[in-house]
Amino acid sequence: MADDSSRLARRVVVLVGAIVAVALGWLLFVELPTDLAELLGVVAVLLVGVVGARVAGRVARGLFPDYDVAEVAVEGPITRRDGGRVPTPTGTPTDDIVEQIRRADDDDAAEALLLRLNTPGGEVVPSDDIRLAAERFDGPTVAYATDVCASGGYWIASGCDELYAREGSLVGSIGVIGSRVNATGLADKLGLSYERLAAGEYKDAGVSLKEMTEDEREYLQGIIDGYYETFVDRVAEGREMDAESVRETEARVYLGDRAREIGLVDELGTREEVKARLADRLGVESVTVEEFQPQRGLRERLQTGVRSVAYSFGAGVASVFDDEGDANGFRFRAR
Template sequence: MVPIVRVSGAIGLSTPLRPGVTMASLAHVLERAFSIKRAPAVAILINSPGGSPVQSHLIYKRIRALAEEKEKRVLVFVEDVCASGGYMIAAAGDEIYVDQSSIVGSIGVVSQGFGFVGLIDKLGIERRVYTSGDRKAILDPFKPEREEDIAHLLNLQEEVHAEFRDLVKARRGDLLSDDDDVFSGLFWTGRTAVSLGLADGIGDARTLIRERYGDETILKVVSAPRSMPFRRPPPGVSFPDTSGLGRDIVSTLEERALWARYGL
């Protein structure tokens, strides 16, 4: 048997009604998968446009820690997209396999927003912001950008990007191409990702695992237990508060924007 863990969706975009891909949502699933003693390996199926670098790194570290503790090989299989934080998680694999048309890469850091300078004046709205700390409200979308604020943000992004690069280099080693574009934030098809050393080959989980471990090998998807939507909750536990619906809608829009970046 080879257990399979699915990592599907944007990373870190979680609300009371839509639990996203986070360390909290995957911790129990990963623990169960790696605890199957007779399994020679654990397969991770990834379909993610990225998201939170912190949650991505936490998941990466948990996979590596469990792999070393349980002495299991980690096989990563990419579906539609494995980009940004999704690729950080993929780097936890001892081997990475993709479909020839998968989208892979986007090793970089991005911050996006809008500027509404002058808009509230035209609408006759008075905005009031009070801070303790003269830079507490930096990058305020209703004020003109300041060069020192932009420089601070870019420094933060470079720190996170440098850690991302170092992680990928440590895991992929000499397999990586020396092409500067590998860490530029660009993304490629699965076939090109293999040529750049970001993946090890073209293949799907069922075919490769059975070729390697035998045709009788069972692939078992390990998932979190589902709760009954209308069952009375146990003492001390309540049903989700539907007041989170607004946040859920915003989270959905943010996730759709992430997927749209890769044409999906």
């Protein structure tokens, strides 16, 4: 936690900034102008003083940070930014989360990382990107599961030093799923047929407008099995568990207490108890947490709002007919 000298320094910077702003405002709006301007001078001085104090506050915060723990949230489905599909406004894109963790790592004030997880999982490689970013953070890292830390979320948590959860948290789901929509029956009713133009035997494996052959099914299942083995290895290494014990979970989710019993969670606790643990790790009496947010411009914030509206109206219908995926409509998810 920031000491008293740092707090005093921040207050001095703010005070000096406000005084300078007021003095400049007085000079510009009261001393120099004519009588008409002087009538509005006091109001203008006050406004300039407020702006000056706010600017000085930002400067002081940068020079003398009042936090020592960076918090980054992983909420909602884990996926890349849009990827050309219907946008999902409920989650934070993976690249934004990775950027926040890296920013925290570059911040000299952030001595530890608190990764708050409330996610049902998502895509495999994006989940691993976040896990790697957390693993590379230079300092203690604690994952904190709130409502759900499943599948891709647990993949991420395996890269942290410790994992805390609540008694009612759902934790686990160490598994991978691949899915496709079999639309051949619908295509027959509509009079549609699939005409193959491809090079390579398995190039169109998983396309929804044709039945899969046994060879294609075996091929795609092999990819899923490969992802699963990687998932098991990540958890076994990160949680210091036996790989067979991880497999025995059979992709189940567990309530917090049971998850702790089988080693998927270190401790149960509230946010305040997690902060107390971080204080112990840093060797201080208490910590101050600063939540890192995605750095977005005005245009991007407006686009996010528009996408949210579009998602509300169109996501349900579009998801039925969406035939894009990781392999010709066949999607792989850590779930």
